[in-house]
Amino acid sequence: RREMAKSKFEYVREYEVQDTCLHNCWVVVRVDGRNFHRFSDQHNFTKPNDPRALLLMNHCAKNVMDDIKDICLAYGQSDEYSFVFHKKSNWYKRRASKFMTHVVSQFASSYVFYWKEFFPDQPILYPPGFDGRVVLYPSIQNLKDYLSWRQADCHINNLYNTVFWALVQKGGLTPAQAQERLKGTLSGDKNEILYSEFDINYNNESVMYRKGSIVIWSKVNEISNKMIKLPHEAEEKEVEVCRVRNKPIVLHCDVIGDTFWEEHPEVLS
Numbered sequence: 001r002r003e004m005a006k007s008k009f010e011y012v013r014e015y016e017v018q019d020t021c022l023h024n025c026w027v028v029v030r031v032d033g034r035n036f037h038r039f040s041d042q043h044n045f046t047k048p049n050d051p052r053a054l055l056l057m058n059h060c061a062k063n064v065m066d067d068i069k070d071i072c073l074a075y076g077q078s079d080e081y082s083f084v085f086h087k088k089s090n091w092y093k094r095r096a097s098k099f100m101t102h103v104v105s106q107f108a109s110s111y112v113f114y115w116k117e118f119f120p121d122q123p124i125l126y127p128p129g130f131d132g133r134v135v136l137y138p139s140i141q142n143l144k145d146y147l148s149w150r151q152a153d154c155h156i157n158n159l160y161n162t163v164f165w166a167l168v169q170k171g172g173l174t175p176a177q178a179q180e181r182l183k184g185t186l187s188g189d190k191n192e193i194l195y196s197e198f199d200i201n202y203n204n205e206s207v208m209y210r211k212g213s214i215v216i217w218s219k220v221n222e223i224s225n226k227m228i229k230l231p232h233e234a235e236e237k238e239v240e241v242c243r244v245r246n247k248p249i250v251l252h253c254d255v256i257g258d259t260f261w262e263e264h265p266e267v268l269s
């Protein structure tokens with residue numbers, strides 16, 4: 001075993017700063033793809049929404065949660081994902097750098113590792129990066145407002161992008177013309193353009209695009225086959241066993257408002 005005696009160099013450890021997240025606060029780690037404007041272009045993402053990319057993001061988020069059980073909820077849209085650590089978590093003594101770096105590195109390595117399952121026909125051309133940040137929310141209301149803010153952002157961007165790409169792909173406008181056309185329009189105007197010019201009812205667009213993705217823990221029945229040796233029998237026998245497991249599941253619903261929180265009171269308990 002390694003000696004515990006201190007070397008004369010040991011003092012440099014004192015230069016490390018303490019970064020404990022304040023106790024009793026909800027800790028949010030948000031990761032965001034670095035320069036995904038370019039990454040999505042180079043990897044031929046369909047515009048405005050590439051479902052393969054969104055499903056890959058969701059898969060990575062589930063992988064992060066499987067890895068870090070103290071995360072009680074995650075919310076994702078576009079190239080970003082927010083992970084909420086329970087306020088009672090004492091993982092790595094609540095060190096912010098541990099929370100942030102473990103989430104972002106696990107997410108980024110998952111993104112590359114699972115890429116080919118979601119993009120079988122599109123090779124990954126260079127290693128993508130993600131940034132990360134930590135924000136503390138002292139009340140449940142602050143946390144709910146944070147998630148509502150991200151979902152409102154998803155809605156505003158997605159409505160804009162849906163009209164923008166309809167104007168370009170179906171309306172024959174150049175990106176500059178489409179941008180000019182949308183300058184100063186309100187959400188009602190955008191809905192109207194979609195409906196009257198392209199016969200698109202925005203509310204019928206995919207709910208994953210409109211609402212983003214929420215990941216929570218859920219009890220799931222898992223059936224597997226096991227070889228079991230029964231008493232009074234010589235040979236092992238294969239039997240079906242059902243186990244209840246806690247697994248991350250993905251939802252696409254409103255987090256704005258009370259319904260989600262009333263239907264899932266266990267998430268923040």
Ligand code: ATP
Binds near residue numbers: 032040051054078079
């Ligand atoms: P930064 O490094 O500052 O985050 P960025 O280019 O990643 O720069 P964002 O504001 O994060 O800028 O925007 C991400 C961009 O990635 C979107 O504007 C969009 O062009 C693209 N993108 C992300 N996810 C998808 C997707 N599922 N389908 C199509 N495009 C996507």
Ligand code: ATP
């Ligand atoms: P933590 O998550 O706390 O960092 P850890 O298991 O990674 O836990 P470390 O103190 O970082 O613990 O030690 C890394 C361990 O990984 C080493 O003790 C060694 O067993 C193994 N390891 C790392 N690099 C090599 C290598 N090149 N060859 C063999 N073993 C290695």
Ligand code: MG
Binds near residue numbers: 032
């Ligand atoms: Mg950004």
Ligand code: MG
Binds near residue numbers: 033034035037079
């Ligand atoms: Mg980005």
Ligand code: MG
Binds near residue numbers: 032033078079080
């Ligand atoms: Mg982004």
Ligand code: MG
């Ligand atoms: Mg080490």
Ligand code: MG
């Ligand atoms: Mg290590």
